[in-house]
Amino acid sequence: MIHKTSRVLVSGLREHVGQTVSVSGWVNTLRLQSKMQFVVVRDHTGVVQVTHKRGGEGDEVETSLEGLTSESAVRITGRVVDNPIVKLGGLEILAESVEVLNRAETPLPIDEQTGLEHRLDWRFLDVRRRPQAQLLFAVQTTFEQGMREYAYEQGCTEMHTPKLMGTASESGAEVFKLGYFDRSAYLAQSPQFFKQMAISAGVDKVFEIGPVFRAEPSFTSRHATEFTGVDVELAWIDGVEDVMAFEEQMLAHAIAKVADAHGEAIQETFGVEVQVPTTPFPRITMAETQEILRAKGWDPAGVKEDLDPEGERGIAAQVKEQTGHEWVFVTHYPTSIRPFYHMRPADNPSVTLSFDLLWKGLEVTTGAQREHRYDVLLKQAAEKGMSTEPMQDYLNAFRYGCPPHGGLGMGLGRVLMVLLGLDSIREATFLFRGPNRLTP
Amino acid sequence: MIHKTSRVLVSGLREHVGQTVSVSGWVNTLRLQSKMQFVVVRDHTGVVQVTHKRGGEGDEVETSLEGLTSESAVRITGRVVDNPIVKLGGLEILAESVEVLNRAETPLPIDEQTGLEHRLDWRFLDVRRRPQAQLLFAVQTTFEQGMREYAYEQGCTEMHTPKLMGTASESGAEVFKLGYFDRSAYLAQSPQFFKQMAISAGVDKVFEIGPVFRAEPSFTSRHATEFTGVDVELAWIDGVEDVMAFEEQMLAHAIAKVADAHGEAIQETFGVEVQVPTTPFPRITMAETQEILRAKGWDPAGVKEDLDPEGERGIAAQVKEQTGHEWVFVTHYPTSIRPFYHMRPADNPSVTLSFDLLWKGLEVTTGAQREHRYDVLLKQAAEKGMSTEPMQDYLNAFRYGCPPHGGLGMGLGRVLMVLLGLDSIREATFLFRGPNRLTP
Known part of the structure; x- marks a missing residue:
């Protein structure tokens, strides 16, 4: 009954x-x-x-x-x-x-002793039974809501850019290729080109959260072949500083919201205290960063142009010690390691008006002012040895009055990983995708 | 100076x-x-x-x-x-x-007389110069915000399910296949399987807005190979009625928000009055629908199991005439034209506990209660002649206590198309993707 x-x-x-x-x-x-x-x-x-x-x-x-x-x-x-x-x-x-x-079958395929990879095979049970995973998705929801609140308040428009592209424009090597009726298509590595088109289309501030695809055979704890990107692009900026200011404000707002809604639960469940960051975040140029790191013995051969994970942790530790801040914008990356569409200062073409944002020593964002002048863009592409022909659809967007603009791309999983003190991006994703994992 | x-x-x-x-x-x-x-x-x-x-x-x-x-x-x-x-x-x-x-080059490649396809080639200029397109994306933003407000208030969790799958599980024919390192992967046709896994993972109510991919060679005004899907999945439902009630409330809330923010502008720009729908929406079974339509001369041969566009418009017109309502849930689709995972009533396995939602005669949503019992699911898959082996990861989610659940998938572009009275989904999308279009 x-x-x-x-x-x-x-x-x-x-x-x-x-x-x-x-x-x-x-x-x-x-x-x-x-x-x-x-x-x-x-x-x-x-x-x-x-x-x-x-x-x-x-x-x-x-x-x-x-x-x-x-x-x-x-x-x-x-x-x-x-x-x-x-x-x-x-x-x-x-x-x-x-x-x-x-009725559940017995025995269950995983228990408290099961290792990460096998837990991922049975991710639905792993998530259902672990309070950490349940909390993760609640935090994800609040964090995204917080970012949108800030973005909408600033006048952002929610855009959905295509993930299917006709050419592997940005950098062929790391792009997935698929059969598309009688031809080929490619999966977008980021909304980069399309959000710039939206800027040229008169959308004042672009906001998008969506999947991005990277055909990189990387097996680290912070790489995935598919992950959720948070993308912003801002028109009519006066400089890259406007982009960094937008990002730090957005993050401070969203993290305050998370602290408010889940701070206690995060402390209890993960043993992590959520620190709402003060703004502005510290900023340091790549040149200064390398000088500081080299003085401490980093890169003894003096050949590294980019920061490796050790360098990222090193500069973050230094900034934390000097300012107490968990976040740092590293700016002015060398032109040699940045894409052709990053703008360069008029007086120093060897660097770009770009930044990475590190949180507790992990890179969570790359951003830049974009080059919006067609002729300069063509010149910079040529200098990088790129053929502009497959990119013509992208380049056309700069021929008819594209305004100055800049933006950022943030990895949602990486931010959640640092926020909750997780060891791996695999734990910060519902269903992880890597070179060896396409299931469940 | x-x-x-x-x-x-x-x-x-x-x-x-x-x-x-x-x-x-x-x-x-x-x-x-x-x-x-x-x-x-x-x-x-x-x-x-x-x-x-x-x-x-x-x-x-x-x-x-x-x-x-x-x-x-x-x-x-x-x-x-x-x-x-x-x-x-x-x-x-x-x-x-x-x-x-x-400085913009001259002449501009498009003007007021340019036809749709050529306008799409220069979509950034098309959007920039047409107030209709500018308003479209403002409406999209408000509409999504409205849906999220309702969904969050109901306890939904924002999920990002993978678009890369290891097998073409749901229906091989309409799936894009890609090279994935030394093997193949497939693009998800919908978050269907993964949002059900989230339900089995203990997420009480799933909400996702993201891209879905259909390898259909369809050239109609309402089909695209990539579009933005709005997906909801609800656990512990008492029946499919819970899903329909959720959807009509969510839509009424979101459309009220659009009317409030943009009603006047939509009237001015598109000549369309935004009608905030009353709830509940009318509901009618497929059997009744066909009876009504046949009495009016639809499908004289009496062979059609599904509604064609003419049938959809016909039943919508009838409902509008009788109730004044623009929306109608057509329920209880025949088992023969629904996927194996739709639940069937215990007393009538020839129909499913499913629905389509039509707005002004256009299908904008498909939903259903899902079969959550592993043994029944296996039986239903076998009846459809499907091999369960490639689906084992999906099916595993039902072996260890998956609760009753149901959900819906809505095409964002289709809703915007009807809302603003647009002729084609191409106009309701930023960068349209179809069998012949992968650019810009």
Whole structure:
């Protein structure tokens, strides 16, 4: 006999003491004793103890509970009673009916000892059973909401740029190629070219969160072949400083929102205190960065143009020590290691008006003012030895009055990784994609 | 000589009468007379007249204005003065300096007479110059914001599911295949399987806006090979009715927000009155729908299981006539034309607990309760003649306590198309992708 009452979330049970309600959730733990049966049921808001005194033959509730398995999906109806002895909120549900909505097979394929790769094979169970993973996606939601609040307030327009491209324009090597009817197409490595087209289309400030694809055979803890990018592009800027100012304000707003909504839970679950950053973030040029690092023994051969992960951690540690700040914009990257479309200062073409943003020593953003003058863009592409013919659709956007602009691309997973102190981008993504992983 | 003052938007000029300001924008029109020069400058907030009395030899402003071309990007500094004769807001700017940021080539490649396909080749200019396109993206932003407001309020979690898949699981024919290191990958036709995995992962309500890919050689006004999908999936539902109720509430909220923010502009620009729908929307079964349509002469051979566009328009017209409502849920689609994972009522396996949502006769959403019982799912897949082996990762999600759930997938472009009365999905997308179009 099933009593159907409407669902009450575990977090709201306290308001229903004395009433008969239904809870829906998963079997967290089972304790089947000779006289009593105890089931702890978990939903996305908490856990509650369900108690049943065995009634013997013909006791349907007893039979149902006896047949349960860990992680089965159940709907249990019963009376909510106060019981100060019960650790879980001082209340329990006296079961009146049990509906098994989906019985879990036994044994479960993963447990607390399972290593990362095997957990990823069974990611749905991994996420369901670990409070860290549940919290991750709640934080992701709040963080994105916070970024959008700031972006909308600044007048951003939500754009969806295509992921399918006709040519592998930006850099052929790291691009996925697909069959497209009787020809080929490529997956966009970033919305870069398309968000610039949106700027030339008169969209004043572009905002997009979407997938980006990188055909890089990288196996580090911070690389993925598909990840979620947060992209912003701003028209009519006076310089790259406008882009950095936008980003630090957006991040400060979004992180404050996360701290407000989840700060305590993050402290409890991850042992990390969310620091809402003060603005402006520190800024340091690449030349100064290298000077500081080399004085400390980094790159003894003196040949590195770019920062390696060690260099990134090194400069972040230095900035933290001197300013107490977790964030730093490294600016003016050498022209040799930046794409042709980054603008260069008129008085120094050996550097670009670009930046990387590091958080606790991890690169989470690349940004720049873009070169918007057609002739200069052609010259810079030629200097990099690039053929402009496959890029003509992109280049056309600069021939008819493209305004000055700049923007940034941020890796959402990397920010979440640092925010929650996770070891790997694999833990900061719902379903990770890497050179060796296309499943589940 | 350049006076640099901070930028004022055209919409805000009225507050600066008597002051010297800078405006940044595009040359909308040029009128160069023998004694006077007039330039109408357009930014994303409006248009303003810039006036200059020729000063003769050595007049830099005169020279700069003389060299301007339509659509050039300029920054003009000058004094804002009241001039009741000027039609554009009764004010003008007396130019003091002109900075040409990006001179547009002449002639422009498109004009008012250019046809759709050629306009799409130069989409950035098409969007920049047409107020309809500018408004489209503002409406898109507000509409998405409205949907998110509702979804967050209902407890939705923002998820980003992968677009790269290891197998072409749902239906091989319409899937794009790509090279993935030493193997193949496929582009997700929808987040369907992955959002169901999120449900099994304990995410109570899933929300995602992202790209979906269809390798269909369709050339209609409503099909694209890549489009933006709005996806929702809800756990622990009592039935498909919960999904329809969620969708109609979400749409009513989002459309009310659009009407509020842009109703007047939409009326002016598109000649369309935004109707905020009342809830609940009408619901009608597929069987009833076909009966009504056949009585009016649709499908005289009596062989069609699905609605064709004519049938969709026919039933929408009938519902509109009888109820005054622009929207209708057509429910209980036959099992034969629905995927294996749609749930079927226990007493009638020939239909599914599914729906399409039509707006003004155009299908904008497909939804259903999903079959969450592993054994039933296997049986239904086998009945459809599908091999379950390539789907095992998906099917695993149902073996360990997947709760009852259902959801919907909505085409964002289609909704915008109907909302603004556009003729083609090509006009409702920033950069359209079809079998013959991968550029720009």
